[in-house]
Amino acid sequence: MQTDSPFNRLATATADTVTIEIDGRPFNAREGDSVAAALLAAGCIPSRTTPVSGSPRAPYCMMGVCFECLVEVDGLANVQGCMVQVAEGMKVRRQSGAREMTVGDFHEAV
Amino acid sequence: MKQYDLVIVGAGPAGMAAASAAAEQGLTVAVLDEQAAPGGQIYRAISAPALRDEGILGADYYHGRSLLAPFKAARVDYMASTTVWEITGAREVRLSVQGRARTLQARRILLATGAQERPAPFPGWQLPGVMSCGAAQIMLKTSGLTPPTPLVLAGSGPLLLLIALQLHWAGVTIAAVLDTTPKENYLEAGRHLGGALRGWKMLLKGLGYLAKLKRSGVPCLSRVGDLRAEADDSGKLTRVRFRHKGREQSLDTNSLLVHQGVVPNVQLSRAIGIDHRWDELQLCWRPATDAWGETDIEGIFIAGDGAGIGGAVAAEQAGRLAAWQVARQLGRMSPNERDRLAAPVRRALAPVLAIRPFLDVLYRPAGEFLRPADDTLVCRCEEVTAGDIRRYARLGCTGPNQTKAFSRVGMGPCQGRMCGLTVAQLIADTRQTTPAEVGYYRIRSPIKPLTLKELAGLDDADRKQP
Numbered sequence: 001m002q003t004d005s006p007f008n009r010l011a012t013a014t015a016d017t018v019t020i021e022i023d024g025r026p027f028n029a030r031e032g033d034s035v036a037a038a039l040l041a042a043g044c045i046p047s048r049t050t051p052v053s054g055s056p057r058a059p060y061c062m063m064g065v066c067f068e069c070l071v072e073v074d075g076l077a078n079v080q081g082c083m084v085q086v087a088e089g090m091k092v093r094r095q096s097g098a099r100e101m102t103v104g105d106f107h108e109a110v
Numbered sequence: 111m112k113q114y115d116l117v118i119v120g121a122g123p124a125g126m127a128a129a130s131a132a133a134e135q136g137l138t139v140a141v142l143d144e145q146a147a148p149g150g151q152i153y154r155a156i157s158a159p160a161l162r163d164e165g166i167l168g169a170d171y172y173h174g175r176s177l178l179a180p181f182k183a184a185r186v187d188y189m190a191s192t193t194v195w196e197i198t199g200a201r202e203v204r205l206s207v208q209g210r211a212r213t214l215q216a217r218r219i220l221l222a223t224g225a226q227e228r229p230a231p232f233p234g235w236q237l238p239g240v241m242s243c244g245a246a247q248i249m250l251k252t253s254g255l256t257p258p259t260p261l262v263l264a265g266s267g268p269l270l271l272l273i274a275l276q277l278h279w280a281g282v283t284i285a286a287v288l289d290t291t292p293k294e295n296y297l298e299a300g301r302h303l304g305g306a307l308r309g310w311k312m313l314l315k316g317l318g319y320l321a322k323l324k325r326s327g328v329p330c331l332s333r334v335g336d337l338r339a340e341a342d343d344s345g346k347l348t349r350v351r352f353r354h355k356g357r358e359q360s361l362d363t364n365s366l367l368v369h370q371g372v373v374p375n376v377q378l379s380r381a382i383g384i385d386h387r388w389d390e391l392q393l394c395w396r397p398a399t400d401a402w403g404e405t406d407i408e409g410i411f412i413a414g415d416g417a418g419i420g421g422a423v424a425a426e427q428a429g430r431l432a433a434w435q436v437a438r439q440l441g442r443m444s445p446n447e448r449d450r451l452a453a454p455v456r457r458a459l460a461p462v463l464a465i466r467p468f469l470d471v472l473y474r475p476a477g478e479f480l481r482p483a484d485d486t487l488v489c490r491c492e493e494v495t496a497g498d499i500r501r502y503a504r505l506g507c508t509g510p511n512q513t514k515a516f517s518r519v520g521m522g523p524c525q526g527r528m529c530g531l532t533v534a535q536l537i538a539d540t541r542q543t544t545p546a547e548v549g550y551y552r553i554r555s556p557i558k559p560l561t562l563k564e565l566a567g568l569d570d571a572d573r574k575q576p
Contacts, residue, residue: 010280011162012254030253032146032160037253045346046238052493056345058238062245063151064144064558065226065375067491067523078523078559083193085146
């Protein structure tokens with residue numbers, strides 16, 4: 001996991017943390033963080049590569065407009081990371097290129 | 111299918127104020143909001159602000175509590191983390207919450223979906239390390255997170271100055287604030303100074319921010335042009351280049367925040383088929399509404415920045431006006447009673463709106479952000495450049511829906527939110543006409559991603575309703 005020049009956490013009103021997995025590694029996020037904020041706090045930049053050219057991207061607007069923070073959350077691909085809050089045990093995976101059909105998708109299909 | 115007198119989409123200042131006012135008149139009200147907690151973007155996380163130090167965001171943010179308290183006390187069905195993906199002309203509202211889709215039936219609908227930051231393309235704006243100023247402010251409000259340093263901010267508008275101050279107060283090292291407001295804007299804005307003086311309280315507040323920023327010691331460069339972001343081998347931001355006082359300059363940084371004002375979020379109003387007009391002052395589309403916020407589609411109202419940028423204070427008042435008109439239409443209020451309540455609200459709105467033309471002209475984006483250079487990415491999703499759009503316009507494409515068919519511009523996951531205004535401007539320029547003539551994308555539901563499972567389960571969820 002890349003950890004260069006991450007975002008800095010100021011003193012917060014509450015300090016409850018939840019442990020999520022980012023690409024298989026544990027990370028302590030703050031309760032109330034969006035998945036996109038957790039990725040930035042963890043220094044996981046870029047957070048995806050594009051389906052068209054494979055160029056690196058990261059969250060841009062943090063309010064559901066730009067769709068740059070698309071990420072896999074608990075097996076569901078192309079989720080807007082800025083619109084979902086972290087939860088204990090959540091499994092987040094960065095996407096590279098186009099979304100993959102996950103095992104879950106096949107089970108749903110048959 | 112559950113029925114409500116009024117379904118409100120969005121729990122920002124307009125939505126919260128409208129919900130409280132409507133419930134007070136005895137209407138059955140549902141408020142559907144995409145966020146986990148009320149507040150919209152301006153009052154994001156106001157029910158549980160992340161920052162311990164309330165001095166960082168300032169009193170204007172915590173004003174949101176005065177809306178939150180009556181909203182929480184009101185008899186309102188508030189549905190958080192709820193995405194509205196379709197509204198029909200028959201006032202059916204289709205939504206998804208926790209992976210389940212359902213339909214609500216509304217007698218009246220109020221869209222309080224607010225604004226988005228104006229997409230302002232420049233070379234390198236898609237690089238990891240570049241974020242919008244609004245994004246940085248949301249991270250402060252919801253998570254208490256500040257961007258990596260040394261930080262550079264670039265752009266134009268009140269939010270640029272405000273977030274620079276807030277981050278400075280938060281102890282962030284700011285390498286430079288690059289103000290891209292063109293010189294000629296100051297002259298043109300002067301013509302609207304009369305209106306601005308009627309809104310003197312806000313004007314003073316803005317001047318106060320400027321003075322504080324000047325005193326803070328943060329390097330502020332004005333009339334900056336030719337903004338470019340450059341990447342290292344890994345593809346991440348490493349340098350910001352720009353022109354200042356005729357000289358090429360550069361700053362080494364991997365953290366750049368950009369901003370070029372805000373525009374109405376028209377995705378839902380467009381998908382419903384509401385009539386939109388080009389606003390030449392604000393350089394954006396706005397839905398046409400009457401004095402109470404009702405659109406050309408009967409029973410569907412819009413209040414707040416989604417109906418044209420007026421700011422949070424105006425949004426809250428517009429929400430109340432819409433709620434009272436709905437109450438009158440549904441027979442809960444007499445016209446006299448409605449007008450009696452509305453009169454002081456309209457008086458309070460006047461100075462707040464009077465300052466807008468001055469601000470709109472002063473902070474109009476520089477040409478390089480409205481008409482970016484050929485190699486600039488315009489559609490971030492499908493990776494279409496400004497040069498591509500100009501080429502298709504020269505080939506004969508008359509509007510965004512044609513360039514979409516030719517190039518896939520606007521066809522990616524953001525559904526044109528990040529490129530629509532730019533594409534229309536580029537086509538208009540190439541064809542020597544106006545964005546008003548060129549038009550906009552035909553937006554279709556679902557306006558947010560939806561799984562097949564949710565769509566297929568729509569009827570099931572409805573049947574479970576009593």
